[in-house]
Amino acid sequence: DTGVSQNPRHKITKRGQNVTFRCDPISEHNRLYWYRQTLGQGPEFLTYFQNEAQLEKSRLLSDRFSAERPKGSFSTLEIQRTEQGDSAMYLCASSRPGTENTEAFFGQGTRLTVV
Amino acid sequence: QKEVEQDPGPLSVPEGAIVSLNCTYSNSAFQYFMWYRQYSRKGPELLMYTYSSGNKEDGRFTAQVDKSSKYISLFIRDSQPSDSATYLCAMRGRSQGAQKLVFGQGTRLTINP
Numbered sequence: 001d002t003g004v005s006q007n008p009r010h011k012i013t014k015r016g017q018n019v020t021f022r023c024d025p026i027s028e029h030n031r032l033y034w035y036r037q038t039l040g041q042g043p044e045f046l047t048y049f050q051n052e053a054q055l056e057k058s059r060l061l062s063d064r065f066s067a068e069r070p071k072g073s074f075s076t077l078e079i080q081r082t083e084q085g086d087s088a089m090y091l092c093a094s095s096r097p098g099t100e101n102t103e104a105f106f107g108q109g110t111r112l113t114v115v
Numbered sequence: 116q117k118e119v120e121q122d123p124g125p126l127s128v129p130e131g132a133i134v135s136l137n138c139t140y141s142n143s144a145f146q147y148f149m150w151y152r153q154y155s156r157k158g159p160e161l162l163m164y165t166y167s168s169g170n171k172e173d174g175r176f177t178a179q180v181d182k183s184s185k186y187i188s189l190f191i192r193d194s195q196p197s198d199s200a201t202y203l204c205a206m207r208g209r210s211q212g213a214q215k216l217v218f219g220q221g222t223r224l225t226i227n228p
Contacts (some may be wrong), residue, residue: 004158006158031214033215033216035216040123040220040221041220041221042119042121042203042205042218042219042220042221043159043203043216043218044218045215045216045217048214048215055214056214056215058215091158091159093216103147103149103161103164104161104216105161106151106158106159106160106161107158108157108158109157109158111156
């Protein structure tokens with residue numbers, strides 16, 4: 001499969017627990033994005049990597065959230081001390097380098113439920 | 116006020132109808148405009164991608180961008196029940212510092228057989 005892969009697809013966790021999601025981008029896509037989508041809303045930008053460098057972080061990304069992309073390949077998004085308000089779909093997307101024809105392709109998402 | 120406004124619908128039309136979906140935006144720096152289709156509990160799927168103003172056609176889908184009015188549209192001809200989904204408009208700037216996509220709220224569309 002050559003698409004963006006996200007794992008796990010679903011995660012149910014108790015409030016206060018830590019969770020980690022993984023994203024494997026499309027091969028040769030050097031840009032990787034994380035978005036969060038709540039019910040009835042469009043995706044909201046969280047953070048973005050070019051290769052292993054984290055170039056932009058949204059103010060939505062509180063200090064409980066951390067993202068990494070070691071070696072510029074897969075990425076992980078960790079949420080510490082989860083809260084009920086963290087329940088959402090977490091989407092990963094990747095795109096090719098350059099400023100032209102750099103449309104982003106999304107994975108199927110990880111649906112997080114905090115109980 | 117949000118940077119990108121999209122009527123959330125829901126919009127329900129009979130099979131075969133022409134569907135018009137629209138978004139307005141406020142940031143004049145936006146240069147790239149996309150339409151994504153999202154089925155329930157799935158990730159967004161890229162449908163159309165347009166740079167700057169103009170029209171782009173792909174099969175039954177036509178995307179239009181009017182930068183002077185800050186208004187973009189997606190038209191679906193001969194709509195099919197399989198087109199039932201949420202349609203998201205998204206846009207971004209051109210510079211290295213403007214790579215994130217800004218999405219509309221999404222319009223939920225149902226095509227009735």
